[in-house]
Amino acid sequence: MCVNSLNQTYIKVDNINLYCEYLLNDKPPILLIHGFASSTYTFRRIIPLLQKKFSIIAVDLPGFGKSEKSTSFVYSFENYAKLMIECIHKFGFANTHIVAHSMGGQIALNMARIAPDKINKLILLSSSGYLKRSKKLLIISSYLPFFEKVIHYYIGRKDVKYHLGNVFFNQSLINDELVREFGRPLAEKGFYKALIRLIRHREGDLLPKQLQDIQVPTLLIWGEEDRVVPVEVGKQLVQDLPDAKLITYEKTGHLITEERPELVFKNILMHTNYQL
Incomplete structure (x- = not known):
């Protein structure tokens, strides 16, 4: 089957310029939401598979990738969620899979909490969960003039290859392209300004009692060797979410879209009721 290239453009949503890759056809829509310090590049290996079955919208979140590093946007999960809901409207869809x-998992869960009628199915890949808000001292320190230099130094202590080594189980998959693409945000001054605002504004992850109110059918997919968000988080989420299932992959780390794209695709199809 011939696979078309995605359109690449910028869209303005709530006065924020967002970089977006999309392909609209007569197939059901699916929205892709990346994680911290990442971009739509996260999904590069599953997009060619997904676009055979779905219309695709992939957006770089404010502060990340090629999107605007806004100094007015409030970088909370709730605001991210509202912005992604507006993206769905922008493309003319009444609802979507995510x-x-x-x-990005916390953003998707907030979307399901705020507007459950807009979400058909959730597929959460190594989702963050149960993290508390930044400590008050860190939030206060973020207003100090030299704080940006402190953050820059802290992140730069380890090179990109080291950070990639932390998200992969199979270290042989790490190549120059990955190092280059995942290193791009770290070279932008605006990234650090946005990161500081994220430290200030990010509320804690959804509490168990909030998760228990989310009725959207959810598939949790985890790498058993995830060192960033351990599989124990997934085991807790599947207990707290009323309609959830957990699938784990052996010998797989945090960046499962790179390590197991075909398996992820297969499980997405099963969860969204497609015939294989």
Whole structure:
């Protein structure tokens, strides 16, 4: 089957310029939400598979990738969620499936809490969960003039290859392209300004009692060797979410879209009731 290239453009949503890759056809829509310090590049290996079955919208979140590093946007999960809901409207869809990775999982869960009628199915890949808000001292320190230099130094202590080594189980998959693409945000000054605002504004992850109110059917997919968000988080989420199932992959780390794209695709189809 011939696979078309995605359109690449910028869209303005709530006065924020967002980089977007999309392909609209007569197939059901699916929204892809990346995680912390990442971009739509996270999904590069599953997009060619997904677009055979879905219309695709993949957006770089404010502060990340090629999107605007706004100094007015309030970088909370709730605001991210509202912005993604507006993206769905922008493309003319009444509702959508969502595939979300890592921090994107919390954004997707907030979307399901705020507007459950807009979400058909959730597929959460190594979703963050149960993290508390930044400590008060860190939030206060973020207003100090030199704080940006402190954050820059802290992140830069380890090179990109080291950070990639932390998200992969199979280290042989790490190549120059990955190092280059995942290193791009770290070279942008605006990234650090946005990161500081995320430290200030990010509320804690949804509490168990909030998760228990989410009725959207949810598939949790985890790498058993995930060192960033351990599989124990997935085991807790599947207990707290009323309609959830957990699937784990052996010998797989945090970035499962890179390590197991075909399996992820297969499980997405099963969860969204497609025939294989």
